[in-house]
Amino acid sequence: MLNIKTIDDTTINERVYQLNLGPQHPSTHGVLHLLLKLDGEVVVAAEPIVGYSHRGHEKMAENRIWEQFLPNTSRIDYLSGLIYNQGYCMALEKLCGIEVPERAEYIRVITSELNRISSHLLGIMAFVMDIGAFTPFLYGFDDREHVLDLLERVTGSRLTYCYNRFGGVRNDIDQEFCDGTRRFIDRLRGRFKDYHNLITENIIFIKRTREVGIITEETALEFGVTGPSLRGSGVNYDVRKNEPYSVYPEFDFEIPVRKEGDVMARYQVRMAEMEQSMNIIEQALDNLPQGPVRSHVPRFIDPPAGDIYFAFESARGAVGYYIVSDGTRIPYRIKVRTPSFSNLFVLTRILPGNFIADAIATLGSIDVVVPEIDR
Amino acid sequence: MPTEGQKKLLEELKNSLTRALPEGRITSGDYARTGYHLEVRLSDVGMRRTAMVMKDNRFYLETITAVDFPGSFELIYFYSTWHDDICRVIARIQILKDASPYTVSAIYPGAIWLEREIYDFFGIRFLDHPDLRRILNPDNADYFPLLKTFGKTKLTEEIDDILC
């Protein structure tokens, strides 16, 4: 049943030595500390040590009013800030029974999906850089720059957006943004061919990623893995489809699934997901309703006492806000279920028996965002 | 609106939970308002039996959290499924402030970190936990930050007064 070995359990002998991968290391993307036990280059045991960028968002939430937690939400996972923003607003709208104009919902979906594309671009390209190819990383950044420009045009920021408000969004989108988004989608579709030629079909890349770091369905169940990492293991689970929120049921999109469960499968799922996101954005732009973008909401909201669990899909997996309100203007408790937290812990199970290089590739393919784990 | 399959799943789940937990109170949650379909209220034991039932039904453990209520902690286990018919079950356990609940990490290894996090934030010691250490806070910390008593200074109380 339980066969996780922490570092202290493994018998120390002369063959086995410890390697501190991080907290400052080129491929831990932030301040993640991976304590590896190695036999030669083979990992015997791995223990991720987290908490280096712990900021205490959950405690902060208990010391501020509901609105003031908004900027925090986009800082939990800084790569999909808009999605977290949207989720928090939707959770509270559900709790308070606030109506949101349809146009606002559409704008939220468009911006969230753009955010998902930018996050996946960064995730994939950083992963490819971990494998050793530096150039695709910068090509990805070139594309990501266009997404950030688009989002900056709407939200005013490039990373920590704080764009959603209770009852809608902060400001309307204009025609220029819609045209720019369509142009960007056309451009990205054209670039995909290059990405596939340069990365996906490259023999070295294939050799590095096939049958490496396999997460089985059973492991995923035991550890609560979600998101692209889960869909790479053959499970068709996406909160956007399984537990639809916002206006997602109105769009026609597929959930890409690969059944191999290896590093390559997770990469392919992310690539396919970007294409699906582009489909969603196009449909949303086509059917964008007119009307206000923000309903009338009191300046400071007073939710009724009660609790709510609201799940949504970020770029890394299923996120959940569990909110307990005692009827005052200050939250009683906000718990954020962050997908990277569960996804990272799987490493203790799948890394032993792999090479260091595979460990790096696996870590990159899970695409963790460390501040999301540390909160 | 719950679909047919969802109704069936909920019914089956309710039955098996009732069989496994005769002392628990199992109620249907209002999904549209609270986001969960089934709510299980337990006394301070029974979380491992719940976990076993949930695992047999191929549910995954979404997260565990605790809430610091005056006089007691409430441990909350969130189970969800990959099934097309979404079904979220939450199990609430009221425990006393100094109680030590059992771990579910033997059933869901992913709970090792989740329980470490709860220990880290609330100081709840899980029995039989294989590796109960601090996770996010420093190893030598002598505080449990999510307790309502933590960090309450005169200044924060003043700020609270201003805000409300």
Next chain:
Amino acid sequence: MGPLSEFKKYILEILTGSKSLVIGMGITFKRLFMPIVTVQYPRRKLTMTPNFRGHIEAIYFDDTKSHHCVACGLCVRTCPSHVIKVQGEKEKAGERKYGQKYYIDFTKCSLCGLCVDVCPEKTLTFSHEYELAYLSRWDGVIDIMRRLEAVTK
């Protein structure tokens, strides 16, 4: 699978692999002659979008020849990081307050825009300043009223 087909697969893998490598090199070679996409920053600057959110500043209104701040303190209360300090005075008894001093400690600001949203007089907006490196922490404290005066003069 017989040894022959194994061997055939092996040869085929080498061939397709080499082809993929050549295609990859073709892509990078093509890029070698494409125009660059970066900007040599201090020499060339990009224009900011009109929606860009810098630190806040007061809007100048023509009707009062000044801002509309009434020092109500809503922005102070709603700010998550407590960066705003406002002081107002009543010029005559019975009249509304008028904002005299408005400071923000930009080093702590998280640029959420809640103050702009909450302002009842709609007298706050975002500046377009993005070159915000300071030599001292105190340079991050921005006097909004003085900035407004500088604009009006």
Next chain:
Amino acid sequence: MNITQLPFIKEIYGFLGHDLVAAVIGILIILVFVPLNSAFLVWVERKVAGHIQLRPGPMEVGPHGILQTLIDAVKLMSKEMITPKLADKFLFWLAPIVIIIPAIVCFVVIPFSPLMQVREMNVGILLIFSFSSLTVLSILMAGWASNNKYALIGAVRAVAQNVAYEIPLLLSTMSIIIMTNSFKMSEITAAQSPVWFIVYQPVAAIIFFISTTAETNRAPFDLVEAESELVSGFHTEYTGMRFALFFLAEYTNMFIAASMGAVLFFGGWHGPFFPGLIWFVVKVYALIFVIIWVRWTFPRLRFDQLMNFAWKVMIPVALLNLMITAIVLKAL
């Protein structure tokens, strides 16, 4: 034909004796050329990498940043040379010196043109091979002396990798040598006057190219300093001028590898219209460009794949190529 036949130098020879003066002048030229060449190559690499990645590369110091590496060198020289507390101090100090010496010595036999060769030797190629294998000794010294796990893993990788790739490298060179019956660089060049050897020996050329890329620890075979795994590999702990020496050696080795390639497969100094020196340099820099281009295109191999590739693909193919060459030569 060598440098001793230049008229000006001939007179000094009469005064001092041929061999000594030739050696001194040649070594002086090399000592000037090596750092300048490395500085230029670093600039080329950064420029090519930049343009491949749709950015301009260094632009600020000098026209198009051509003086950037000189400034970098000045910066590195002015930096503190840190020796880790638990390092093996003598070896740590020695390793950068050991790596730069073979790189310089190898220049002695490279024929830049019919006239420009410091020293003609009848075992020229063997000299290059034997001295360039000293590089791995230095890497091992650096990795071991640093007392750092990343450095040690990098050094151990370097040893295995260099041993494995030396074999196909020698085997592919051997096919040329049995065609020319000489180890002399100038004779091999001379033998290619109508047709370059790449026409007769395309397989050997490809094997040679891949092996030299691996021998010089360049991507996609840069496991020794694999950034995403080993931070910086064997020179993780090196700072200042010591680090610069490793850097210098890397680019000098690249130049030597490329000039070997030019001599063995691309006809050395042969070419129409222009003097031999220009042809030689153009060929060498073209080969270096390809090495750079490859580096900025491909991901890195894994260590076991690298070994598999050497032992299971490269060596059998090189052996087969050598056998076919021998049979064909015998039959003719």
